[in-house]
Amino acid sequence: MKIIITGPKCSGKSTIGAEAAKRLEIPFYETDSIIEELYSREHNEKLNFYEICEKLGETAFREYEKRAVKEASELDWCIISVGGSTLLDSESRRLLRDDSVIVLLKADLGILWERLKKRGSSVYFKRRSPEDYFKEAASKKIETLEPFADITIDVSDDNDNPGKFISAASDYFAMLSKSPNTSGQIIRATTFGESHGPAVGVVLDGLKPGIEFSAEDIQAELERRRPGQSSVSTPRSEKDKVRILSGVFEGKTTGTPIAMIIENKDQDSTKYDIIKHLFRPGHADFTFWKKYGIRDHKGGGRSSGRETAGRVASGAAAKKILADRGVKITASSFEIGGVKAEEYNPNEIESNPVRCADKQAAEKMQQAILEARKNGDSLGGIVELRISGVPAGLGDPVFGKLDARLAGALFSLGAVKGLSFGDGFEAAKSRGSEFNDQMRDNDFLSNHAGGVLGGISTGQDILVSLAVKPTPSISQPQDTVNTEGSSKKIQIEGRHDPCILPRIIPVVEAMAALVLLDCWEIQQRLRPGTI
Ligand SMILES: Cc1cc2nc3c(=O)[nH]c(=O)nc-3n(C[C@H](O)[C@H](O)[C@H](O)COP(=O)(O)O)c2cc1C
Incomplete structure (x- = not known):
């Protein structure tokens, strides 16, 4: 080259x-x-x-x-x-x-x-x-x-x-040069670190100089993802204090890489010794072993949900920049353990530990999680993501379509097993006359598509649903094999989220923000002054 x-x-x-x-x-x-x-x-x-x-x-x-x-x-x-x-x-x-x-x-x-x-x-x-x-x-x-x-x-x-x-x-x-540990084209976030290593973090690059950047804004988002925050999250107690190492001077970006580090303080690897040679069912242990030939049994290494702290730190910066441009990104628990939200009150989301927009459903969801944990089990559910204030024109056909990029970013999160836009799989049962979002007076009459047409934002709300599986590490005895391939019984100790939804929500918002800001920057270069 x-x-x-x-x-x-x-x-x-x-x-x-x-x-x-x-x-x-x-x-x-x-x-x-x-x-x-x-x-x-x-x-x-x-x-x-x-x-x-x-x-x-x-x-x-x-x-x-x-x-x-x-x-x-x-x-x-x-x-x-x-x-x-x-x-x-x-x-x-x-x-x-x-x-x-x-x-x-x-x-x-x-x-x-x-x-x-x-x-x-x-x-x-x-x-x-x-x-x-x-x-x-x-x-x-x-x-x-x-x-x-x-x-x-x-x-x-x-x-x-x-x-x-x-x-x-x-x-x-x-x-x-796309690396599998880096997201984005212009706004690039490279995460690093393992669950039980000294620290996790991110290098965020591509932000222009002179943008206000406060550690408090980053910290506020990290608090939402932090382990040990409630009875329905893992009891691992991490303060998750972010340290900004570079790229910010007197509260403003300098246009150079912003390195952010979050130290691991409460890792307890002893509980993982008994599974040193065993693969946890539903976790990434088996596939990481097959791919890299290395068994980092301590807390799952890089396949741990802990890696997402760096995503939240960089996503917080992207979210703040987008908020200043009028974009609001909100994720919430729509369904957990079969309990569904029946109403959407955005002010309710951060006031209950499961982050559900329906207060009554939130209480039932919390009970269901505690019950599952008592039985050594875990629960999955559906996360609803709503994004408003996105201008029409973001997304780059054909391989950089907005829905493809959001789906890629959200599927890169552990435990995400399904994803749909707008009416999603219901579209398969609809007729064109029902599903098409007709237009009148320079506006859309409905939003079945979920705010994206032809891979480009329509200017409507972007609506995404995500299916999140139940946490794989459960304390019930299960069948597995060891690194030699012999059948074994496994009983997992360690500290785990009994349900991933409450903690994945800030990560979902962070990934959406990184994708949207990147698409925005691309569009600004493609047709300056149009958004
Ligand atoms: C925020 C977050 C927290 C998570 N917490 C746990 C956990 O406590 N225990 C666990 O076994 N898996 C947890 N996971 C899920 C695993 O990381 C994930 O299931 C595993 O890497 C396998 O990947 P896959 O589910 O995408 O196949 C968490 C994931 C996220 C995003």
Whole structure:
């Protein structure tokens, strides 16, 4: 992979490219210098690029240029400055396109002309109307190259253009290199840490500088996810105090990665010793063993719900930014152990331990969980997610559709076994005449689709339901096998959530916020000023 920097004369390809390469500590090349080297090797004479052109004539010179492009196309992990005219040749474009990111520098034509005049010597000054000739050539280059460029940067001002170049190129590379521990394209959250390691956390990158960022906002969301918060969550007692290590200065983002760490203080690995060689039914022990060949039996390692603390910390920041733009993201328990909410009172959600919007149903849900726990068992249920204030236009067909991205993010949570938008599976039983959301007076008359059409937000509420399975770690005796494959009985001790719903709710909101903010940033770049 390499970065090609190109643009019309005086756009600063060489200066910006060389400075960016220095800062990134990677090599910098120029096709002009490669031509000079090729010529000197073959003619035993040192001439500069212009002298070679003059001596050989246009046709022979272009042949040299093509050979230089061929050599450049074989380079890797470097920045290469390529003359705008070189890339007007389709074969050169094809060669340099492969395994590269093309960055086009453009600027106001008047500014480019002023820079050329300051520079003094140029073949353009030999023309009859040098200014017109130069501007026409520069504008042709920009017009032809812009559709081929992955990134276009306006360099009309001289305000740290190498910095702009590095930031745009790194955003682009981040978009290309997806890691399974990182979510997002522009707003990227990488979580780290295991259940019984020293800490869990997240590195959140891609936020612009100057956004207000308070540890209190992050902490408030972490409190909602924290273990040991009520009688229906795990008794593991963690304070989950977040420590912000970087990326924030005097309460504002600096535009650099924000690292947040949450220490594990109350891990008790002794209870896990008896299952060191046994696989917990319903948990990820067996598949992690098959995939990685390592058995981190202490608290489930990275497959533990504890990993989600980093998601909540980064999601809290995304949620706050979206709230300032009018987006409200609310998840609640719709059903637990067969008890369903019959009314939706959003003010009720945070005042009961199961986070249900119906006070009476909440009490019954709580009783059902305590009963299951008494019997060494656990319960599952349905989480309802409602998002309001999302403008129409978020989501990127085809593989970045909003519903596909939300589903991917929410399915990345442990214990989520089903997901639907709007009427969901009921759609299968409906007729078009019933299911279609008809429109009148510039509005929708219903919301069966759940706020997404064609993978793009409609501007209506986004409605999602999630099926969450019962907590796999239960204390009843169960059948399993050990790492040798022999049949065994297992009885799990340790501290576990008797029902995952109350604690998964802030995580669901966090994941939705990260996806929505990322889609928002993408849309802002696609059609600036439209949302
Ligand atoms: C917030 C949260 C808390 C969880 N708490 C527990 C728990 O206490 N005990 C447990 O066995 N599983 C718990 N889980 C579920 C497991 O992490 C999950 O079931 C396991 O990784 C297997 O993944 P799967 O259910 O997606 O197949 C929790 C999950 C989340 C998201």
